[in-house]
Amino acid sequence: MNAPAHDNGRLALMLNELRLPTIGRLWPEFVERSDKEGWPATRLLGALLEHELAERAKRRIERHRTESxxxxxxxxxxxxxxxxxMVSKAHVTALATGESWLEKGATILLFGPPGGGKSHLGSALGHALIDAGYRVLFTRTAELVQKLQAARxxxxxxxxxxxxxxxxxxxxxDLSYARKDQAETSVLFELIAERYERKSLLITANQPFSGWNxxxxxxxxxIAAIDRLVHHSTIFELNVESYRRRKASDKQSARRRQLPNDNCEGGTTTMAS
Incomplete structure (x- = not known):
């Protein structure tokens, strides 16, 4: 029995119905190449499917990055x-794969003064994990707490x-900016307890545990919150001078070096006799 013939318009409609936009875009070019080079049908089909899956993975990562x-x-x-x-690049690179800790719902805790790079390092790990196929949400602690309290x-x-x-x-x-004088902070504990040993958290805080009261x-x-967080955790202490302050200081120093000598005009100095 001969295979049914389909015109290009009909094929385009079917691929659109099946939600295969990449194949819909590429198949004419691949079919032409297949006819010229004598590809077997399995090679043509496999090539088209590989491109569809690759584009689908790319779109999924883009969606996950946007929602993060x-x-x-x-x-x-x-x-x-x-x-x-004090932060090992090799250690961070290993964590960026997610395989050794996300599956068991472990926690990463980043401590240090403001401007020390905690948020940057946490975000960087988040981006790497999205590239590895995981879903990540970045949020200011106080903002999420308010949303959860509204839900309660x-x-x-x-x-x-x-x-x-x-x-x-x-x-x-910025967990340290959530304050107990806001009644809703108890929902933060419920979030920690809910995800304990199931789903992972990464927390940045300006204060050590002693300041969490x-x-x-x-x-x-x-005590209960800290106990859950440290049970399966990796802790980094970024006890360095503020990165933002250092950058500002470096820029100011560079500007000073570029200023002309106040005693010079036109590149020469006239000495009084």
Whole structure:
């Protein structure tokens, strides 16, 4: 029995119905090449499917990067490891694959003063993990806490926490700025408890654990939260001078070097006798 013939318009409609846009774009070129070079049908089909899958993976990564809210400039390529000698580049590179810790819901904790590179390093790991096929969410801790408290008030907190499960990693930036004088900070503990040993967190904080009593409503909750976070954790302490302050100082020094000598005019100096 002869295979049914299809005109180009009909093929385009079927590929669109099947949601195969890459094959729809490439098949005329590949068919022409296949006819010229005598490809077997399996090679033609395989080549088209490989391109479709590659484009689909690329689009998926682009979607995941958009939903992550990560700063596009804060990547491993732009992170200056020379500024934070206490952080091992090899260790960070190993963590960037995700394989050794995301599967067991482990935690990464980044401590250090403001401007030390914590947010940049966390974002950089987030970008690398998206490239590796994982889903990541970057959020200011206070912003997520407010959203979860709003969900609690509308009796939707379990649903809101469940929706966050689609992210393999949540990056909670600036945890120290969430304060216990806001009644809603208790939902932060519920998020930590909900993801414990199931889904991973990466937390940046200006204060060490000893200062976390300013975050949670009571000491018992503070201890319980810390206990869960450190159980399966990697801790980095970025105790360095503010990167932003150093950059500003370097720029100011460069400007000073470029200023002409106040005692010079036109490149010459006239000495009074």
């Amino acid at each position: 809210h990560l700063d596009p400039t804060k990547t491993l390529a732009t992170f200056d490891f020379g500024m934070v000698p 008030q509308s009796l939707q907190l379990p649903s809101a926490l469940a929706k966050l499960d689609r992210f393999d990693l949540i990056i909670l930036d 300013d975050v949670f409503p009571d000491p018992g909750m503070t």
